[in-house]
Every structure is written in C-alpha cells, then in structure tokens.
Amino acid sequence: MEYVRLGKTDDTIPVIGMGTWKLGADKEGTIEAIRYGIGLGMSFVDTAEMYANEEIVGKAIQNEDVFIGTKVSPSHFRENEVLRACDASLGRLGVKAVDLYQLHWPNSRVTIKETMRAMEKLVDQGKIRHIGVSNFNLKELRAAQDAMKKHEIVSNQIEYSVLVRDFGDALSDYCKKNGITIIAYSPFGSGAFFDERYGNVHVILDDISKKHGKTAGQVALNWLISKGNISAIPKAGRLDHVEENAGATGWKLSPDEIKTIDSLGQSKTPIAGRLNAFTKRTAPFWSGIMTRIEHKRIKSGEEEKDENIMKRQ
Numbered sequence: 078m079e080y081v082r083l084g085k086t087d088d089t090i091p092v093i094g095m096g097t098w099k100l101g102a103d104k105e106g107t108i109e110a111i112r113y114g115i116g117l118g119m120s121f122v123d124t125a126e127m128y129a130n131e132e133i134v135g136k137a138i139q140n141e142d143v144f145i146g147t148k149v150s151p152s153h154f155r156e157n158e159v160l161r162a163c164d165a166s167l168g169r170l171g172v173k174a175v176d177l178y179q180l181h182w183p184n185s186r187v188t189i190k191e192t193m194r195a196m197e198k199l200v201d202q203g204k205i206r207h208i209g210v211s212n213f214n215l216k217e218l219r220a221a222q223d224a225m226k227k228h229e230i231v232s233n234q235i236e237y238s239v240l241v242r243d244f245g246d247a248l249s250d251y252c253k254k255n256g257i258t259i260i261a262y263s264p265f266g267s268g269a270f271f272d273e274r275y276g277n278v279h280v281i282l283d284d285i286s287k288k289h290g291k292t293a294g295q296v297a298l299n300w301l302i303s304k305g306n307i308s309a310i311p312k313a314g315r316l317d318h319v320e321e322n323a324g325a326t327g328w329k330l331s332p333d334e335i336k337t338i339d340s341l342g343q344s345k346t347p348i349a350g351r352l353n354a355f356t357k358r359t360a361p362f363w364s365g366i367m368t369r370i371e372h373k374r375i376k377s378g379e380e381e382k383d384e385n386i387m388k389r390q
C-alpha cells in the first residue's frame with residue numbers, strides 16, 4: 078500500500094481506503110469485507126451517521142489498526158447538535174475518538190462559525206483527532222477554514238472519478254497548495270463505471286490496463302491517485318472487488334497514459350454536477366430523510382437475514 082500525508086499533519090492514510098455507504102445490511106459480509114480490506118492495507122475506513130451502519134463498521138474495526146472517519150449530517154450543524162451527534166457516533170462505533178470527523182455537506186442555514194466552533198471543541202475534548210469537510214467548494218472551504226480559531230481543515234471529501242471530475246479538477250490545485258488532502262468518493266460513480274453506457278471510456282482503459290496486467294477499475298483508481306494528495310475510497314462488498322481495489326497501488330501509469338485518461342474529458346454525466354448543486358441547497362432536508370431510509374434498508378436486510386436463518390433451521 079502507498080500512503081498520502083493527511084493535510085499538514087504527521088498522519089498518513091492509505092491512498093486507497095474503503096467507503097462503506099450501502100454496506101451493513103449483510104452484517105457478517107460487511108465485517109468480513111472490511112477486515113479483508115484492512116488486511117490488504119486499506120486501513121482508512123469511511124462511514125457517516127447518515128449511513129446507519131456505524132455499529133457494524135465499529136464491530137469490523139474492533140482491535141484493528143485503522144484510521145476511522147465518520148461524518149456529521151447537515152441537519153445536525155447547530156453547536157449542541159454537532160456535539161451530540163459526535164457522542165452518538167463514538168458510541169455506535171465503540172471508540173473513544175474518531176480520527177477524522179467530517180461535515181457531510183455544507184448547510185447554509187447554520188453559520189459555519191457555529192459549526193466549526195463545535196468541531197474545534199471536539200478536537201480539544203479529544204473526541205476527534207482531525208477536522209474534515211465534504212462536498213465543500215472552494216468558497217465554502219475557505220469560509221470553513223476562516224471560521225476556525227486554532228485548528229486546520231485536513232481534508233475535503235468530494236466526488237472525483239474518471240466519470241465525474243469537474244469538482245475534483247477545480248479543487249485539486251488549491252488543496253495541494255494549501256495542504257488539504259482530497260478524499261475521492263464514488264471513484265466508480267457508485268458502480269456506474271461498470272455500466273455499458275461508458276463503453277468508450279472502457280475501450281481506452283481496457284487497452285491501458287492490459288499493458289499493466291490490471292483491470293479497468295484498477296486503472297481508474299490508479300489514475301486518481303496519480304494526481305497526488307488523494308486518497309480514494311471505493312466501496313466493495315464483494316471480496317474479489319476488495320482485493321482488486323487494493324491492487325490499484327504498487328505500480329504506476331505512465332505520464333502519457335495519465336494524459337490520455339485526462340483527455341477523456343469532462344463527465345458524460347453532466348447531470349451529476351447539477352444534482353450536486355441541488356443536493357447542496359436541500360441538504361438539511363434530505364439528510365434527515367436519507368438517514369431514515371438507510372435505517373429502514375439496514376433493518377430490512379436484518380429481517381431478510383433472520384428469515385433466511387429461520388428457513389435454514
């Protein structure tokens with residue numbers, strides 16, 4: 078595994094970590110997948126209160142040497158709410174402190190000063206080690222940093238992939254210059270990357286991947302981390318996927334190959350950018366709904382599992 082420095086800190090995180098959104102309904106499978114990934118070096122595990130899986134993730138990382146990141150939902154950005162949400166996440170994860178606590182999306186209804194005051198308090202109380210943000214554009218990122226008195230933002234988690242790169246390209250230079258690590262989420266476009274719709278992209282990536290004895294997915298991840306200052310966090314429930322993702326490091330695309338992938342151009346999913354702007358505006362509203370949906374989904378998975386166990390008995 079290769080590592081990237083986290084912000085301006087002395088900590089490093091693996092260039093390939095693990096996302097966990099939509100993991101959790103299959104409890105044992107989730108624990109197995111996360112532990113398998115940790116064993117392969119992907120020891121940065123990302124979750125969020127919104128994913129409704131912190132308990133299972135907590136079980137998976139118990140007694141493991143990991144860097145754990147979670148997120149507070151925009152509907153909890155008032156000072157007391159941030160403090161309460163953090164305590165709740167710590168309880169569910171079963172840890173005394175999280176390594177990285179991130180604001181999930183900006184929320185213009187609460188002043189960033191108030192939210193950041195709470196985040197700084199949490200560092201001072203030893204409940205979180207580092208402060209990160211997610212889905213913050215340049216203006217929001219600067220405002221969040223300016224709102225802090227003594228600590229610094231170490232990371233911005235944003236959607237960044239071969240398919241969706243507008244946000245990432247725009248922020249890359251600024252973050253690199255200012256010592257803010259980019260955490261690239263949905264590096265496979267939430268699975269869309271493996272769709273037939275992106276046939277053209279695949280023809281090029283397949284061609285490159287064959288030269289390295291790798292897969293197109295591994296090339297897509299390697300292209301991301303080739304930019305430097307990035308940790309990508311693919312989500313994989315299948316063990317063969319977990320293993321494949323870990324194999325995206327330890328080798329390098331040539332500068333020409335990187336250029337070829339760069340020139341594939343802007344996403345074929347312009348809707349992603351528009352959706353991003355829309356979800357940001359409405360974040361406080363839908364984050365509550367999303368949390369309820371996730372809880373329901375996880376619960377129905379548990380029920381399905383119980384049914385299967387009963388059928389087997």
Ligand SMILES: NC(=O)c1ccc[n+]([C@@H]2O[C@H](COP(=O)([O-])OP(=O)(O)OC[C@H]3O[C@@H](n4cnc5c(N)ncnc54)[C@H](OP(=O)(O)O)[C@@H]3O)[C@@H](O)[C@H]2O)c1
Pocket residue numbers: 095096097098099123124181211212234235261262263264265266267268269271294310311312313314315316317318319321322
């Ligand atoms: N901050 C935010 O607002 C935000 C938003 C979205 C996501 N995230 C974070 O980013 C993480 C990753 O993004 P994501 O969950 O949207 O999706 P993603 O990582 O882009 O894609 C996940 C999908 O790709 C499949 N997959 C993974 N590795 C594969 C491989 N090597 N070959 C073939 N298929 C593979 C997975 O299948 P299997 O599961 O079946 O293996 C799953 O269907 C999330 O889990 C979450 O932690 C953050």
